[in-house]
Amino acid sequence: MTLYFMDGKFTEQGELNISIDDRGYYFGDGVYEVIKVYGGELYTAEEHISRLFQSAAKVKMTIPYSEGQMLEIARELALCNTISVGHVYIQVTRGAAPRTHQFPASTVVPVVSAYAIQNPRPTSNIDNGVPVKSVEDIRWLRCDIKSLNLLGNVLAKQEAYEVNCAEALLHRDGVVTEGSSSNMFGVKGGTIYTHPANNLILNGITRQVVLGLCQELAVPLKETAFTIEEAFKMDELFLTSTTSEIMPITSIDGHSIGSGIPGTLTRKLQKAFALQIPSIIAGE
Known part of the structure; x- marks a missing residue:
């Protein structure tokens, strides 16, 4: 069973629900990171998570978790999916709202999603x-x-x-x-x-x-x-x-x-x- 993270919980792929109004879909309005896994351990994870938050700040987006919480999400995904060598992908979009170019109301919560995948070294x-x-x-x-x-x-x-x-x-x-x-x-x-x-x-x-x-x-x-x-x-x-x-x-x-x-x-x-x-x- 492959576990994903979305909307604050770990879930299977069949239970994922991504809105067509997600601004990532309409505008590419979001940021992401890829963290390498070696021997089941995240490599330079703190640096990647820090850059994720820096990217979010540069586009005036607030991630609804702390850096420490995001690290734990990444670790949990690698562990639960028994990744030996691979990577964890994390994505944050500005959220789902009716399509307009300007930012949506502050009540719209950014969408955080993530997964881990086995991926051998090239x-x-x-x-x-x-x-x-x-x-x-x-x-x-x-x-x-x-x-x-x-x-x-x-x-x-x-x-x-x-x-x-x-x-x-x-x-x-x-x-x-x-x-x-x-x-x-x-x-x-x-x-x-x-x-x-x-x-x-x-x-x-x-x-x-x-x-x-x-x-x-x-x-x-x-x-x-x-x-x-x-x-x-x-x-x-x-x-x-x-x-x-x-x-x-x-x-x-x-x-x-x-x-x-x-x-x-x-x-x-x-x-x-x-x-x-x-x-x-x-x-x-």
């Missing part, structure tokens, strides 16, 4: 790397908000998918921002570069983990944007996300990056990341 892609496609970044200017408005990301991912690429490398006015569902890093001359955490990218939790690992390992890192032309000339490229972890990029638009195989610094960071998660070392 070990082949992590080990061997993936190709990406460069795609113009046409999204809105508040990419720092992890909102449900993902159509721009969906279109970019589909464009990459149609040419057998794992991800879209987004660029705005020639400057690499991030991926359609990931953050981008380049390596040149032993220094790692990544776009600064401003309104043009989502400050990924795994991105933040990598920044911490670089500091621990004394690897030079600059939060400095690089261009699409510079990306082609990088010694190494890799992407990060909750579900992709630290994933090497072997080519852009069919052009090999470096030697065309995962690079030394990427491998070093992958090993350091794995040491934080015993279940990875134990083969899950």
Whole structure:
């Protein structure tokens, strides 16, 4: 039996009731988070929940639970659904109300829903790397908000998918921002570069983990944007996300990056990341 969370209670899928007037359905008026589960334990859960509340605040939405309560909901879902390796998805919409663009009355309560799913690590892609496609970044200017408005990301991912690429490398006015569902890093001359955490990218939790690992390992890192032309000339490229972890990029638009195989610094960071998660070392 799979348990979900909605309207303040844990329930089975057949008992879920989502209103057609939900503003998430009409406008994408909501925020979300994805928390990784390793060995049955939530990974960087506090950071994800904190970002969920930050995103909600940025769109003037009040989540009807505390951060501690949301953490307990996520833990309960992972436990009750016996998730060993997978993730917990949490979504908050502004609630159900007649369709108008302006916010509904303050009496309308935001809808919190969540579920947990078994989802194996993409070990082949992590080990061997993936190709990406460069795609113009046409999204809105508040990419720092992890909102449900993902159509721009969906279109970019589909464009990459149609040419057998794992991800879209987004660029705005020639400057690499991030991926359609990931953050981008380049390596040149032993220094790692990544776009600064401003309104043009989502400050990924795994991105933040990598920044911490670089500091621990004394690897030079600059939060400095690089261009699409510079990306082609990088010694190494890799992407990060909750579900992709630290994933090497072997080519852009069919052009090999470096030697065309995962690079030394990427491998070093992958090993350091794995040491934080015993279940990875134990083969899950």
